[in-house]
Amino acid sequence: MAIYEQIGKSYDLTRRADPEIANRLAVKLQIKSDSSYLDVACGTGNYTLALAKHGGIWHGIDQSTKMIDAAINKSNSVTWQVGEVEALPYTDGSFSGVLCTLAIHHFAALIPACREIYRVLLAGRLVLFTATPEQMSKYWLVEYFPEAIYKSAEQMPSLEKVKSALDEAGFQSVDIETYYISENLQDLFLYSGKHRPEIYLDENVRSGISTFALLASAEEIVAGCERLAVDIHTGRITEIIKKYENDRGDYLFITAEKY
Numbered sequence: 001m002a003i004y005e006q007i008g009k010s011y012d013l014t015r016r017a018d019p020e021i022a023n024r025l026a027v028k029l030q031i032k033s034d035s036s037y038l039d040v041a042c043g044t045g046n047y048t049l050a051l052a053k054h055g056g057i058w059h060g061i062d063q064s065t066k067m068i069d070a071a072i073n074k075s076n077s078v079t080w081q082v083g084e085v086e087a088l089p090y091t092d093g094s095f096s097g098v099l100c101t102l103a104i105h106h107f108a109a110l111i112p113a114c115r116e117i118y119r120v121l122l123a124g125r126l127v128l129f130t131a132t133p134e135q136m137s138k139y140w141l142v143e144y145f146p147e148a149i150y151k152s153a154e155q156m157p158s159l160e161k162v163k164s165a166l167d168e169a170g171f172q173s174v175d176i177e178t179y180y181i182s183e184n185l186q187d188l189f190l191y192s193g194k195h196r197p198e199i200y201l202d203e204n205v206r207s208g209i210s211t212f213a214l215l216a217s218a219e220e221i222v223a224g225c226e227r228l229a230v231d232i233h234t235g236r237i238t239e240i241i242k243k244y245e246n247d248r249g250d251y252l253f254i255t256a257e258k259y
Contacts, residue, residue, distance in 0.1 A: 178249025
């Protein structure tokens with residue numbers, strides 16, 4: 001079963017396309033109005049629809065039927081499909097660009113997935129938005145939910161593995177840009193509360209984040225939230241956040257090109 005079948009029902013309560021991230025993705029994809037684009041592991045289509053506003057003919061694919069059903073209910077301006085990234089149901093060279101946000105850690109096999117994406121690209125860019133284990137080890141969430149963050153980071157391919165998979169798939173150039181969480185981030189994914197720690201006390205927020213919904217034990221969530229609530233109340237959270245400051249960035253934009 002696709003893991004997001006388990007959290008799809010409440011996903012859109014807290015998950016939506018962040019305008020800043022969507023705009024940066026659009027610029028990196030170099031969207032043209034008459035070209036076709038694919039959002040791989042599109043979920044409920046939040047970023048697909050946000051990017052479609054910039055132009056182009058869009059397709060979205062996800063392994064979760066529940067997520068695709070939600071996407072279909074939002075809009076019929078995108079062609080939605082259930083499928084696996086390792087066996088994309090499209091002909092060679094179907095798209096001028098491919099997008100994937102916060103999902104490569106769910107791929108069953110990174111190299112076959114990258115090869116499939118390369119195959120369906122005519123010539124253009126693959127743009128990934130993701131995090132690395134090294135970045136996640138510097139999230140202050142480690143202070144309160146160490147086991148869950150460790151398990152989550154363990155799922156994430158390192159930047160070296162991503163670059164190696166892209167190279168093996170045939171992509172000719174790769175550009176890396178760090179992303180730091182903004183205070184007004186609208187998409188409540190894992191580290192979205194970097195500057196707003198109180199959001200992690202909200203069960204609805206946690207239920208839309210796979211790390212909490214699928215990896216964290218109930219005991220760790222209860223204990224971590226209790227400690228976090230106390231630290232927010234006393235102001236100690238400011239010291240904790242400062243302790244984890246670093247220059248690695250919180251997430252990465254990775255742009256790979258097929259000529």
